[in-house]
Amino acid sequence: MAAPDRTLIKPGEVQPCQSKVLPPLINLKPVNFFFDVNRAMSIWPVTFGLACCAIEMMSVSMARFDIARFGAEVFRPSVRQADLMMVTGTVSKKMGPSVTRLYEQMPAPKYVMAVGNCAISGGPFKFEDQYGIVEGVDQLVPVDVYVPGCPPRPEAILEGVFAIQEIIAGFRFWPRAEEIKS
Amino acid sequence: MDLSLVTFAQILVAVLAIIGLMVANAVVMVYVERKAAGFIQRRPGPYEVGPWGTIQAICDSMKLLAKQIFVPANVDWVLFFLAPVLAFFPVLLLFLPIPFGPYLTGLAVPDGIVLILAFAGFGVLSNLFAGWASNNKYGLLGAARAVSQSVAYEIPLILALLAIIFQTGSLSLTEIVEAQGSYPWQWNILVQPLAFFIYLVSLVGETNRAPFDLPEAESELTAGFHTEYSGMGFALFFLSEYANMLLVSFVCATFFLGGYKGPFLDGIWWTFIKAYLIMFFIVWIRWTFPRVRFDQLLNINWKWLLPLGLINLWITAIIVKLLP
Numbered sequence: 001m002a003a004p005d006r007t008l009i010k011p012g013e014v015q016p017c018q019s020k021v022l023p024p025l026i027n028l029k030p031v032n033f034f035f036d037v038n039r040a041m042s043i044w045p046v047t048f049g050l051a052c053c054a055i056e057m058m059s060v061s062m063a064r065f066d067i068a069r070f071g072a073e074v075f076r077p078s079v080r081q082a083d084l085m086m087v088t089g090t091v092s093k094k095m096g097p098s099v100t101r102l103y104e105q106m107p108a109p110k111y112v113m114a115v116g117n118c119a120i121s122g123g124p125f126k127f128e129d130q131y132g133i134v135e136g137v138d139q140l141v142p143v144d145v146y147v148p149g150c151p152p153r154p155e156a157i158l159e160g161v162f163a164i165q166e167i168i169a170g171f172r173f174w175p176r177a178e179e180i181k182s
Numbered sequence: 183m184d185l186s187l188v189t190f191a192q193i194l195v196a197v198l199a200i201i202g203l204m205v206a207n208a209v210v211m212v213y214v215e216r217k218a219a220g221f222i223q224r225r226p227g228p229y230e231v232g233p234w235g236t237i238q239a240i241c242d243s244m245k246l247l248a249k250q251i252f253v254p255a256n257v258d259w260v261l262f263f264l265a266p267v268l269a270f271f272p273v274l275l276l277f278l279p280i281p282f283g284p285y286l287t288g289l290a291v292p293d294g295i296v297l298i299l300a301f302a303g304f305g306v307l308s309n310l311f312a313g314w315a316s317n318n319k320y321g322l323l324g325a326a327r328a329v330s331q332s333v334a335y336e337i338p339l340i341l342a343l344l345a346i347i348f349q350t351g352s353l354s355l356t357e358i359v360e361a362q363g364s365y366p367w368q369w370n371i372l373v374q375p376l377a378f379f380i381y382l383v384s385l386v387g388e389t390n391r392a393p394f395d396l397p398e399a400e401s402e403l404t405a406g407f408h409t410e411y412s413g414m415g416f417a418l419f420f421l422s423e424y425a426n427m428l429l430v431s432f433v434c435a436t437f438f439l440g441g442y443k444g445p446f447l448d449g450i451w452w453t454f455i456k457a458y459l460i461m462f463f464i465v466w467i468r469w470t471f472p473r474v475r476f477d478q479l480l481n482i483n484w485k486w487l488l489p490l491g492l493i494n495l496w497i498t499a500i501i502v503k504l505l506p
Contacts, residue, residue: 035247038240038241039245042231042238062223062225063224066225069235070230071231071235073216074242078410080411080412081412081416083245107249107250107251109248
């Protein structure tokens with residue numbers, strides 16, 4: 001029942017995830033398109049925050065920005081029922097194995113969004129002789145969308161969700177900011 | 183009762199109609215719940231998927247259908263796959279004796295409420311199987327909580343219903359409705375207000391809904407007994423949760439709110455209006471009250487609801503005996 005003992009991680013060492021997503025067994029284009037549109041319309045994120053960007057993730061689900069408008073407000077505490085992992089904030093080397101483990105526990109159509117400069121590249125923690133921070137979560141798990149900012153605005157996180165939807169379905173659902181005439 | 187071909191056909195049609203009702207109810211209630219949550223928290227809720235977000239629930243179910251089914255290591259295979267099915271199928275049976283309209287009952291058995299209360303135990307069993315089989319400490323803790331909570335809350339629920347049964351002198355749901363009148367002041371809610379209150383509290387505890395959703399308390403046990411279920415397993419648990427909500431709402435409408443009887447014209451619409459008002463009440467308190475602690479939950483039950491239910495039953499018995 002308890003987790004098996006992991007091999008001791010040496011200082012300065014980063015272990016990337018081992019699993020990979022296999023292509024679908026039956027590849028029928030209209031069926032795939034139908035399910036992909038449905039997947040894009042109901043992205044359930046994991047309730048998972050690491051640092052100050054998680055505050056922006058909470059803010060995006062609250063009244064002012066309301067991610068629920070796009071059907072993505074169901075924050076599932078169990079990764080088995082989630083589709084999207086938002087890595088919000090600084091990933092320390094001690095937290096790295098947990099991030100990898102959460103990613104590997106998600107069932108197949110799964111997506112990762114790196115929110116904030118720390119998760120993208122280490123951000124302000126990237127300097128010489130730095131020993132505790134993973135410089136970019138893409139060293140651990142494959143990342144689909146990078147949302148820059150320190151921390152990013154909630155609008156930017158919403159835009160990141162739209163980019164995930166575009167990756168899933170193959171086209172963009174909502175008009176871009178420059179296409180809207182006020 | 184003889185099981186003739188006509189009865190068999192009647193039960194078959196009723197079961198098919200009930201499956202349709204359960205699925206439609208889940209689709210509608212997921213949307214209503216998320217929208218109501220949005221309005222209560224001053225945000226629009228699902229808005230962009232379909233007009234006003236109306237096809238949001240269908241998109242969710244299609245996504246869950248196409249999600250990978252994940253089986254963790256060292257699970258008990260039989261119980262792991264039996265649990266969601268066992269959560270879903272017994273609920274079909276529970277809808278059979280409910281009088282939806284004056285002539286619309288799936289199976290008019292004379293002891294309908296006994297059938298409902300007896301088979302409602304399968305829901306608890308499925309939660310226990312799910313938590314036990316998934317080989318997960320959170321699942322096991324959630325299952326233990328689900329069992330202790332459901333078993334505890336069944337007792338005041340039955341006591342509240344027994345008061346009405348004493349008063350009517352019948353176990354048949356149709357006769358209980360017939361004993362009430364068409365207007366609100368002739369309903370059982372005014373004769374037995376304490377029983378109604380006890381039933382309303384135990385109903386929330388029995389269906390594991392917030393503020394009594396301890397079996398799946400997110401902050402303590404990631405998702406409780408369905409932690410390890412992905413895709414359709416999780417969807418079946420959700421479907422059966424909404425079906426159970428609908429069932430207790432129908433029983434509440436039948437026992438306390440006059441069932442299919444209502445002002446102007448009796449009929450199936452009154453049953454549905456009353457049941458869905460209670461459903462909305464359950465959703466409303468879910469998004470209004472914080473979750474109680476587990477000892478508080480059991481204290482409410484054993485120290486308040488159970489003595490009140492017994493006193494209520496005792497007074498009812500005396501009055502029924504003295505005023506024939």
